Amino acid sequence: MGKGDKKSKRGKIVKGTYGNSRPRQATIRKAAEKKEAASK
Template sequence: MGKGDQKTRRGKIFRGTYGKTRPRNTDKPSIAAPPPAAPKKRTTKK
Protein backbone atom coordinates (compact mmCIF):
# COMPACT_ATOMS: atom_id res chain seq x y z
CA MET A 1 0.00 0.00 0.00
CA GLY A 2 2.48 2.57 -1.11
CA LYS A 3 3.96 4.08 -4.21
CA GLY A 4 4.36 0.70 -5.89
CA ASP A 5 0.71 -0.31 -5.44
CA GLN A 6 -1.15 0.55 -8.63
CA LYS A 7 -4.56 0.22 -6.97
CA THR A 8 -4.03 3.07 -4.50
CA ARG A 9 -4.25 6.78 -5.18
CA ARG A 10 -0.62 7.31 -4.14
CA GLY A 11 0.51 4.61 -6.55
CA LYS A 12 -1.43 6.18 -9.39
CA ILE A 13 0.07 9.61 -8.66
CA PHE A 14 3.55 8.05 -8.56
CA ARG A 15 3.09 6.27 -11.91
CA GLY A 16 1.18 9.16 -13.51
CA THR A 17 -1.85 7.06 -14.43
CA TYR A 18 -5.56 7.56 -13.90
CA GLY A 19 -8.40 5.22 -13.01
CA LYS A 20 -11.27 4.64 -10.62
CA THR A 21 -9.28 5.68 -7.56
CA ARG A 22 -7.80 8.72 -9.34
CA PRO A 23 -10.22 10.19 -11.88
CA ARG A 24 -8.96 12.75 -14.39
CA ASN A 25 -11.56 15.45 -13.77
CA THR A 26 -13.41 16.35 -10.62
CA ASP A 27 -17.18 16.06 -10.39
CA LYS A 28 -17.53 19.59 -9.09
CA PRO A 29 -17.59 22.22 -11.86
CA SER A 30 -15.28 25.14 -11.22
CA ILE A 31 -17.38 28.21 -10.53
CA ALA A 32 -15.76 31.62 -10.73
CA ALA A 33 -16.47 33.82 -7.74
CA PRO A 34 -19.07 36.50 -8.57
CA PRO A 35 -17.88 40.09 -8.28
CA PRO A 36 -18.74 41.72 -4.95
CA ALA A 37 -21.98 43.68 -5.05
CA ALA A 38 -21.86 47.41 -4.41
CA PRO A 39 -23.09 48.35 -0.93
CA LYS A 40 -26.74 49.39 -0.95
CA LYS A 41 -27.53 52.96 0.03
CA ARG A 42 -29.73 53.18 3.08
CA THR A 43 -32.73 55.44 2.89
CA THR A 44 -33.89 57.03 6.12
CA LYS A 45 -37.42 58.10 6.88
CA LYS A 46 -37.85 61.75 7.78
Protein backbone atom coordinates (compact mmCIF):
# COMPACT_ATOMS: atom_id res chain seq x y z
CA MET A 1 0.00 0.00 0.00
CA GLY A 2 1.65 3.17 -1.16
CA LYS A 3 1.93 5.77 -3.87
CA GLY A 4 1.71 3.23 -6.68
CA ASP A 5 -1.35 1.43 -5.30
CA LYS A 6 -4.36 2.45 -7.38
CA LYS A 7 -6.80 1.27 -4.70
CA SER A 8 -5.40 3.32 -1.80
CA LYS A 9 -6.22 6.95 -1.06
CA ARG A 10 -2.55 7.95 -1.39
CA GLY A 11 -2.32 6.19 -4.74
CA LYS A 12 -5.43 8.02 -5.96
CA ILE A 13 -3.96 11.38 -4.90
CA VAL A 14 -0.67 10.63 -6.72
CA LYS A 15 -2.54 9.47 -9.85
CA GLY A 16 -5.07 12.31 -9.62
CA THR A 17 -8.04 9.99 -9.85
CA TYR A 18 -11.14 9.41 -7.73
CA GLY A 19 -12.98 6.32 -6.50
CA ASN A 20 -14.35 4.63 -3.38
CA SER A 21 -11.23 5.36 -1.34
CA ARG A 22 -11.11 8.97 -2.57
CA PRO A 23 -14.60 10.26 -3.41
CA ARG A 24 -15.08 13.59 -5.20
CA GLN A 25 -17.83 14.77 -2.84
CA ALA A 26 -15.62 14.79 0.27
CA THR A 27 -13.99 18.17 -0.36
CA ILE A 28 -17.24 19.75 -1.60
CA ARG A 29 -19.11 18.59 1.50
CA LYS A 30 -16.47 19.93 3.90
CA ALA A 31 -16.43 23.31 2.15
CA ALA A 32 -20.23 23.53 2.34
CA GLU A 33 -20.18 22.69 6.05
CA LYS A 34 -17.61 25.42 6.72
CA LYS A 35 -19.79 27.98 4.89
CA GLU A 36 -22.87 26.98 6.91
CA ALA A 37 -20.96 27.20 10.19
CA ALA A 38 -19.60 30.63 9.27
CA SER A 39 -23.03 31.98 8.34
CA LYS A 40 -24.63 30.99 11.68
